[in-house]
Amino acid sequence: MPDERDAIGIFDSGVGGLTVLRRIAEGLPEESIVYLGDTARVPYGTKSADTVVRYARACAAMLLARGIKLLVVACNTASAYALDTLRDELDVPVVGVIKPGAAAAVRKTRTKRIGVIGTAGTVGSEVYPHVIHALDPDVAVFSKSCPLFVPLAEEGWTDGDVPRLVARRYLEGLALHQVDTLVLGCTHYPLLKGVVGEAVGDGVALVDSAEATAATVRELVTESKHTRGGSGRPTHRFLVSDAPEAFARVGRRFLGWDIGQVEWVDF
């Protein structure tokens, strides 16, 4: 399998990372990608740091066994808890979703007041304030966990009364802090961009970590001459640790096109 041995590897706890795959594939259409959704252990966002690190290691090992050349941790919680460990332990470059999003937000803010929304795990880890302050210590960061956004996105309830009310309830506190930039710190949240934007108002710029991460991956692959060497058409492969049919069905909304075959892997 020459294509897969030269692929970009991406893992996430489930379908959310497909928003990252989508942006990477758009920017690097000639690259092969192998995506692993750890659907047997989803969600990571409510689990402890130790548990998430253990799962992230297992996901990385599964993808490395397939010979990937670069690893994208397309899950904010796993990026928050496990990125340093993976970088220490692995021989391939490892890209997370947090630093690219944080850097884009720091470039974008004028008032130096940034909001961050994510899962309970991501927000509890305080990784965004940490990374943002390393880039610019003068920025004030206001965080809010939004646990209902993931099930709303997976249920496909991305507009209408319910998500609008949920978004308003979660985000009214952030509005009071007068942030001018808001980081969508969870790969599910781009699907709720519409209602989130409405809730915070036109004056607040939304930062989609998926886009920012894809830009980082594109630079890495092109600058380091890591572009695909093999001949033949690039492939996109999808692996999951549970329930491949549900992944294909729900994932379609996250990816934007049909997923096709999904392979079940046990690990």
Place this chain on the structure above:
Amino acid sequence: MPDERDAIGIFDSGVGGLTVLRRIAEGLPEESIVYLGDTARVPYGTKSADTVVRYARACAAMLLARGIKLLVVACNTASAYALDTLRDELDVPVVGVIKPGAAAAVRKTRTKRIGVIGTAGTVGSEVYPHVIHALDPDVAVFSKSCPLFVPLAEEGWTDGDVPRLVARRYLEGLALHQVDTLVLGCTHYPLLKGVVGEAVGDGVALVDSAEATAATVRELVTESKHTRGGSGRPTHRFLVSDAPEAFARVGRRFLGWDIGQVEWVDF
């Protein structure tokens, strides 16, 4: 530990089964109980049958190692997929939450039209129609999965606009089928009884599986003379496979009183 060796064992994927523990403790105040929440693998409701059976076996083994005298599978998804396997393999009586709820609904319905709500896993398994038809083949069963109810209950959003709208949206189809009885086929749902009752109207009787299951356990324990032999006060112990603090915090709402100490177990 004489108390624990004589305890009733209960497991669930997370906090939901605490609604069952609560009813059992109310009916059998002299019994010791050991509760295991498999919070490292929560939720079960979106996972495949094979995976849920594997997890249920691991939970049962963990509780049996503590010497329990009776096992309650306080999770609808695990009861749907794993009850027969556990009964075949274990030497202690095993009680699930489905048959008690189904039997209570069959006793209650006048029009022989029963609605069932639960997770995608429980509804997809078709276990409720199967069990209800075995009790009375003339009953028509109408099922609906309500994936947002679990995160709403865990978030503590159990009344107000958002849960009311969500309940209305999920349940309007069931109302059209003119059911006169509705089974709350997920241990989280008793927390949403208020908005569910509003959405289906006064004419529909709600069946709480936690209550029905507790009645079955009470009969088993008292009739079989399985009442606690040891001296000393009965104890309630709580084990989780991840994040004990979050379990204690969220679980309080499900149990109705303080949980106290929660022990982390790795398995």
